[in-house]
Amino acid sequence: MIKESLNIIKVGGAVVEDEKSLSGLLMSFSSLHGKKILVHGGGKIATEMAGKLGVETQMIDGRRITSAEMLKVVTMVYGGLVNKTIVARLQALGVNALGLTGADMNIIMSVKRPVELVNFGFVGDVKYVNTRALVSLLEAGAVPVLAPLTHDKEGSMLNTNADTIASSVARALAEKYSVTLTFCSSIPGVLKDLSDPSSLIKTVAKKDFEPMVADGTISEGMIPKLQNAFDAINDGVSKVVITSPSDLSGGTTILADPETDD
Amino acid sequence: MIKESLNIIKVGGAVVEDEKSLSGLLMSFSSLHGKKILVHGGGKIATEMAGKLGVETQMIDGRRITSAEMLKVVTMVYGGLVNKTIVARLQALGVNALGLTGADMNIIMSVKRPVELVNFGFVGDVKYVNTRALVSLLEAGAVPVLAPLTHDKEGSMLNTNADTIASSVARALAEKYSVTLTFCSSIPGVLKDLSDPSSLIKTVAKKDFEPMVADGTISEGMIPKLQNAFDAINDGVSKVVITSPSDLSGGTTILADPETDD
Numbered sequence: 298m299i300k301e302s303l304n305i306i307k308v309g310g311a312v313v314e315d316e317k318s319l320s321g322l323l324m325s326f327s328s329l330h331g332k333k334i335l336v337h338g339g340g341k342i343a344t345e346m347a348g349k350l351g352v353e354t355q356m357i358d359g360r361r362i363t364s365a366e367m368l369k370v371v372t373m374v375y376g377g378l379v380n381k382t383i384v385a386r387l388q389a390l391g392v393n394a395l396g397l398t399g400a401d402m403n404i405i406m407s408v409k410r411p412v413e414l415v416n417f418g419f420v421g422d423v424k425y426v427n428t429r430a431l432v433s434l435l436e437a438g439a440v441p442v443l444a445p446l447t448h449d450k451e452g453s454m455l456n457t458n459a460d461t462i463a464s465s466v467a468r469a470l471a472e473k474y475s476v477t478l479t480f481c482s483s484i485p486g487v488l489k490d491l492s493d494p495s496s497l498i499k500t501v502a503k504k505d506f507e508p509m510v511a512d513g514t515i516s517e518g519m520i521p522k523l524q525n526a527f528d529a530i531n532d533g534v535s536k537v538v539i540t541s542p543s544d545l546s547g548g549t550t551i552l553a554d555p556e557t558d559d
Numbered sequence: 560m561i562k563e564s565l566n567i568i569k570v571g572g573a574v575v576e577d578e579k580s581l582s583g584l585l586m587s588f589s590s591l592h593g594k595k596i597l598v599h600g601g602g603k604i605a606t607e608m609a610g611k612l613g614v615e616t617q618m619i620d621g622r623r624i625t626s627a628e629m630l631k632v633v634t635m636v637y638g639g640l641v642n643k644t645i646v647a648r649l650q651a652l653g654v655n656a657l658g659l660t661g662a663d664m665n666i667i668m669s670v671k672r673p674v675e676l677v678n679f680g681f682v683g684d685v686k687y688v689n690t691r692a693l694v695s696l697l698e699a700g701a702v703p704v705l706a707p708l709t710h711d712k713e714g715s716m717l718n719t720n721a722d723t724i725a726s727s728v729a730r731a732l733a734e735k736y737s738v739t740l741t742f743c744s745s746i747p748g749v750l751k752d753l754s755d756p757s758s759l760i761k762t763v764a765k766k767d768f769e770p771m772v773a774d775g776t777i778s779e780g781m782i783p784k785l786q787n788a789f790d791a792i793n794d795g796v797s798k799v800v801i802t803s804p805s806d807l808s809g810g811t812t813i814l815a816d817p818e819t820d821d
Contacts, residue, residue: 346635349612369640373608376658377639378631381708381716385662389714395664396638400647401657402701437695439664446643452651454643 303332303435303474307463309482310338312542313379322481322542323383327390329545332435332474335387335394336443336463339379343371346378363418363456371456372398375444384442395439399423399447400454402430405462407447407455421447421455423462426469464529471533478529479538479545480522486539486549487523489514497547503527503554526551565594565697565736569725571744572600574804575641584743584804585645589652591807594697594736597649597656598705598725601641605633608640625680625718633718634660637706646704657701661685661709662716664692667724669709669717683709683717685724688731726791733795740791741800741807742784748801748811749785751776759809765789765816788813 306326312318326335340361344354347370355362363371380396387394399405399421407421434441443466445459460480467478487509489496501509506523509515515523526537530553540548568588574580588597602623606616609632617624625633642658649656661667661683669683696703705728707721722742729740749771751758763771768785771777777785788799792815802810 372643373635373639375639376643377635377637381634381638381660381662385710385716386714388662388665388710388712393664396660396662398643398658400643400650402655403650433699448647448650450650452648454647
């Protein structure tokens with residue numbers, strides 16, 4: 298059975314925060330055919346807003362420590378300001394956008410991260426994606442715009458990384474749709490030569506990964522990104538794309554190994 | 560044909576801002592049977608947040624002048640902080656809450672109020688309620704939680720009074736459902752004697768209105784409230800209730816005139 302396609306596009310905070318890259322992204326997103334979901338960040342705006350409100354920002358390994366006060370800030374900024382700004386602008390472009398956090402219709406339930414070496418505070422690790430609710434919204438023609446917020450189903454919102462939201466939703470919906478998961482950021486894809494954008498590698502299959510790590514083509518921050526991409530593919534996602542916001546149809550495509558004839 | 564019932568409950572900012580009255584209201588709301596919608600305010604929190612951010616609050620006739628900076632504040636506070644706090648808490652009570660602004664699925668489109676004597680800034684007067692989208696969400700079992708925000712379908716959010724949101728949605732949905740529109744605030748209903756809560760008048764029919772204004776039973780701020788209620792009833796809303804948040808099944812019910820036998 299051929300599954301219907303679903304595009305899940307994740308845009309980082311830096312894209313959302315820059316007017317020019319945001320309008321480019323929203324234009325490209327609006328012209329995508331078929332079912333689609335947008336997942337956004339907004340960390341830089343949250344940090345700025347927290348600063349104005351006298352709430353201290355503390356990051357450990359790139360993750361935000363979320364105190365009760367910071368939870369209010371991210372709920373306002375991600376769930377309100379950034380989400381609704383994107384929704385209103387997509388509506389103007391004719392996209393039937395519907396802004397959601399994990400709490401809405403219990404789309405994404407998480408548990409507060411247990412305190413081990415670090416107390417991350419009100420940070421949620423995804424436990425459950427409400428596939429049925431998301432499918433019913435998609436089938437009704439809505440285009441979900443997901444903020445990086447979840448809830449614990451016990452009355453509290455929780456802060457959850459936007460990449461995690463995008464991957465979790467992609468995996469959950471892979472059963473129903475042929476999912477392409479696209480990560481848009483300032484990194485245009487896997488480059489043979491980091492200083493030369495024209496050295497972009499268009500596709501990476503699973504069998505290529507280890508040799509490319511061994512010969513140094515894939516290094517540093519790109520290693521966990523590709524590892525996550527292959528994890529998603531192992532869980533049923535059709536392909537993962539790493540690209541820049543101005544080029545949704547370009548970048549590097551990460552695929553399962555092609556099937557052989559024997 | 561007997562229409563299915565729909566309860567639309569509007570809660571003012573003061574209810575939302577007080578923890579005790581909010582939890583009471585959410586408990587009562589969660590125990591309401593059948594289809595329902597919650598509309599909330601949040602003005603006091605917006606004013607507080609604006610103050611912390613150095614954005615000046617200016618009110619004219621009880622309406623907020625909404626500068627570009629104030630629009631950001633209300634989008635954050637109404638659409639993010641207040642809306643998602645309520646949604647998460649209703650989810651914990653087993654209500655399938657879905658937070659929405661007018662931009663989401665183009666639920667409520669408005670036009671920026673023209674500048675006449677006063678420039679209200681980014682304030683929207685409701686032009687269109689997307690009955691079809693709201694009905695599809697209600698039929699899918701969602702419980703919409705509406706923030707007092709609309710959009711202009713040209714890319715901008717707009718600030719819209721919560722009473723207006725509640726009335727507009729009630730009128731639009733009256734064609735499909737038998738709508739009870741309940742306004743919850745510190746005013747428990749129409750009182751014969753303002754200093755005696757036990758003097759509550761349980762029902763006011765249209766024919767009672769003018770005599771009650773003439774004899775002073777209904778006075779001052781209650782006059783426009785009841786006028787608005789009768790306007791809603793003229794537009795098909797089955798009944799309007801004015802009550803306190805702790806007593807959703809009490810208060811004063813405003814009804815059309817009973818049908819006579821002749």
